[in-house]
Amino acid sequence: MIHNSVLLNEMLEALAPEAGKTYIDATFGGGGYTRAILKTDAHVIAFDRDPFVQQFAENVQLIQAPFSQMEEYVKEKVDGIVFDFGVSSFQIDTPGRGFSFQHEGPLDMRMGNTKTTAALVVNTYAEKDLANIIYTYGEEHSSRFIAKLLVKNRPFHTTKQLADLLSKHLRGKPHLHPATLTFQALRIYVNDELHEIQNGLAAALNLLKPNGRIVTVSFHALEDRIVKQFFKTHNLNSLHKNVIIPSKDEIKNNPRSRSARLRCGIFLHQQ
Numbered sequence: 001m002i003h004n005s006v007l008l009n010e011m012l013e014a015l016a017p018e019a020g021k022t023y024i025d026a027t028f029g030g031g032g033y034t035r036a037i038l039k040t041d042a043h044v045i046a047f048d049r050d051p052f053v054q055q056f057a058e059n060v061q062l063i064q065a066p067f068s069q070m071e072e073y074v075k076e077k078v079d080g081i082v083f084d085f086g087v088s089s090f091q092i093d094t095p096g097r098g099f100s101f102q103h104e105g106p107l108d109m110r111m112g113n114t115k116t117t118a119a120l121v122v123n124t125y126a127e128k129d130l131a132n133i134i135y136t137y138g139e140e141h142s143s144r145f146i147a148k149l150l151v152k153n154r155p156f157h158t159t160k161q162l163a164d165l166l167s168k169h170l171r172g173k174p175h176l177h178p179a180t181l182t183f184q185a186l187r188i189y190v191n192d193e194l195h196e197i198q199n200g201l202a203a204a205l206n207l208l209k210p211n212g213r214i215v216t217v218s219f220h221a222l223e224d225r226i227v228k229q230f231f232k233t234h235n236l237n238s239l240h241k242n243v244i245i246p247s248k249d250e251i252k253n254n255p256r257s258r259s260a261r262l263r264c265g266i267f268l269h270q271q
Helices: 009-016 032-038 066-074 118-124 125-136 144-155 157-171 180-191 193-207 220-234 248-253
Strands: 023-026 045-049 060-063 078-084 207-218 261-267
Touching: 009 032, 009 078, 009 118, 009 207, 009 261, 023 032, 032 078, 032 157, 032 220, 045 066, 066 193, 078 193, 118 125, 125 144, 125 157, 125 180, 125 220, 144 157, 144 180, 157 180, 220 261
Parallel strands: 023 045, 023 078, 045 060, 078 207
Antiparallel strands: 207 261
């Protein structure tokens, strides 16, 4: 399975890793960012809460834990930290993980070992709560209609059951499957992703040396808003005037990169 790291060259330019210095890859995934950083002879400490992620080299310290907990494991100040938010290609392309509406699989969506699954949410939550989740985390304007639809047609056991129902009753938009926003909302809720990002950024700031850099790659507005507000609140100096987006060539070669947005904040002094 080929893993294409999004905005890889742009990430390296923003992080600017140097030999002998230490960096944290907060979202290890397929290891694309880590491999690129290691080529500069820098040291990498990697995090991933996914129990199926595997270390690929002895010179990588892989810690299987949420990145929000990085302060519990890293006791030294580091020179830079990179985050690649959201679901990984490996998670999407593994039907048994239940992330994708394009593959038949159990309605799971857990990135780690949490108890709450997407099936538990859609099959047991009240209609009002489902509507709130779908609207808040998916920014889906048909959230109330979808919630009513879910309650009327449950139980759901597979991704295809849910996706087929949504496709039958909702109109899709260009480049957007009718199930996209609902699946996004369930995934974010199940994994508490937005709180994880907020806590992860706070932990990163505490671990950075002066002039250290935080690089983030976001894939939707909810993630990017948190990063933008965090940089502003904590007076991180933005490396770029505008957010960095993929080139047309990258989008052509890797359509999943289409919505990626890169930001870099520089920690200039002690808070």
